[in-house]
Amino acid sequence: MFPIHQKHTPTDACVNWAQHCLGPKLTISAMAEHAHQNKYHFSVICQKTKQRFLLVETHNDISSSLKFTTTTKILRKNGIHTPQVHHQKFSTEACWMIVDHFGDETMLDWLNQRPTERQQNIVIHHCLCEIQKFQKQKIEYPIPTYNTEKIRNDMQRCETDYLQNLLGASLSPREKAHLAHAKTYISEQIEKIPNAPMHFDFHSANIMMLPEKTLGILDFQDIQIGPINYDLASLLTDHYYHHPHLKISHTIQKFYDEFVSKEHQSQISAQLFTEMTQLIAIQRHLKNIGIFSKLYLQGKKHYLNHIPGMMHRLQQLCLQNEILAKLPGIIWSSSLAANLDKKLIENQKQSTNESVIETSVQ
Numbered sequence: 024m025f026p027i028h029q030k031h032t033p034t035d036a037c038v039n040w041a042q043h044c045l046g047p048k049l050t051i052s053a054m055a056e057h058a059h060q061n062k063y064h065f066s067v068i069c070q071k072t073k074q075r076f077l078l079v080e081t082h083n084d085i086s087s088s089l090k091f092t093t094t095t096k097i098l099r100k101n102g103i104h105t106p107q108v109h110h111q112k113f114s115t116e117a118c119w120m121i122v123d124h125f126g127d128e129t130m131l132d133w134l135n136q137r138p139t140e141r142q143q144n145i146v147i148h149h150c151l152c153e154i155q156k157f158q159k160q161k162i163e164y165p166i167p168t169y170n171t172e173k174i175r176n177d178m179q180r181c182e183t184d185y186l187q188n189l190l191g192a193s194l195s196p197r198e199k200a201h202l203a204h205a206k207t208y209i210s211e212q213i214e215k216i217p218n219a220p221m222h223f224d225f226h227s228a229n230i231m232m233l234p235e236k237t238l239g240i241l242d243f244q245d246i247q248i249g250p251i252n253y254d255l256a257s258l259l260t261d262h263y264y265h266h267p268h269l270k271i272s273h274t275i276q277k278f279y280d281e282f283v284s285k286e287h288q289s290q291i292s293a294q295l296f297t298e299m300t301q302l303i304a305i306q307r308h309l310k311n312i313g314i315f316s317k318l319y320l321q322g323k324k325h326y327l328n329h330i331p332g333m334m335h336r337l338q339q340l341c342l343q344n345e346i347l348a349k350l351p352g353i354i355w356s357s358s359l360a361a362n363l364d365k366k367l368i369e370n371q372k373q374s375t376n377e378s379v380i381e382t383s384v385q
Contacts, residue, residue: 031063037080037119044110044121045069051078056323059087066124077106077125081118088118090244095122097163098243103156104233105240125239131227134264147258147274149238150230154254155282158219162246166220169249174210178306180313181354185330189316190362198353205350209306216250216299217287223247225254226261251287252278252300260304260340262311262333275300301340305347308337312354319370327370330363 231239
């Protein structure tokens with residue numbers, strides 16, 4: 024699902040530091056490509072103890088690393104299984120961390136193995152419990168609120184990074200007006216949802232399957248205050264895995280019945296909660312279509328392959344909402360779809376050629 028680039032290796036300074044922390048004999052190997060720029064992950068095995076760790080090297084992004092180390096301590100203390108930081112070093116140019124290695128099986132990997140319905144229900148229930156744990160967190164430092172402005176700005180990514188920068192397309196004045204109206208409607212509706220702390224990117228690739236039915240949670244450093252069903256929408260309308268419609272409907276109802284407080288149930292009905300969760304899913308798809316386009320343009324080519332799937336799910340969701348029914352036709356017209364198909368074919372050819380070259384070198 025995510026490519027591993029063997030050419031990515033930690034800097035000599037980072038390796039020397041890791042040897043100082045863990046011992047001179049280490050086996051270091053590259054891990055799957057990460058969405059964040061200037062951040063690289065490596066698997067480290069200490070040959071003396073046979074312990075396995077995750078080595079993280081980050082360049083020019085001290086704030087993200089500081090948030091990670093601070094937040095993981097708080098979340099672990101409050102019952103969420105996040106990686107423990109064993110060693111860390113910060114400088115003006117680079118940050119190095121040695122943290123727990125949660126293994127190689129994400130929830131995404133597990134879902135692709137086609138588990139039974141009962142097994143899926145058990146794991147999804149655990150995920151809902153984790154969402155509730157996040158909502159009960161008392162963070163000891165100010166965390167941002169995912170307000171209307173940010174919600175709109177994230178949807179704007181679709182127009183800027185996908186339509187303009189990736190496809191080189193421009194909308195007619197009428198299409199721009201319709202798209203602006205849709206974004207205003209979505210943001211105003213989402214604003215009505217009660218807020219609580221949220222992970223902000225709670226999907227299957229950020230959830231690790233650990234022994235004894237334990238879930239390991241990753242990529243939590245962007246925790247924010249936002250809609251109580253935002254993480255639910257992230258889980259069920261995953262941009263990497265497509266859950267069946269009935270599974271999504273059943274899980275939304277389950278979350279409402281078992282995890283939404285009586286106070287919030289008095290403010291929002293089950294039907295409205297479902298509709299609001301669908302709106303958040305639409306907003307996330309618009310946001311991530313833009314983000315994945317930008318990642319592709321930055322050289323992370325495999326992200327392009329996930330855009331058609333998000334477009335199809337966006338289309339299905341919008342068809343259930345009369346106000347948004349025409350939205351997919353604006354950003355997913357036949358001509359735009361054909362343009363994207365050409366890029367997908369070119370991307371596939373390039374990936375194949377790179378694989379052949381890499382095999383030849385080896």
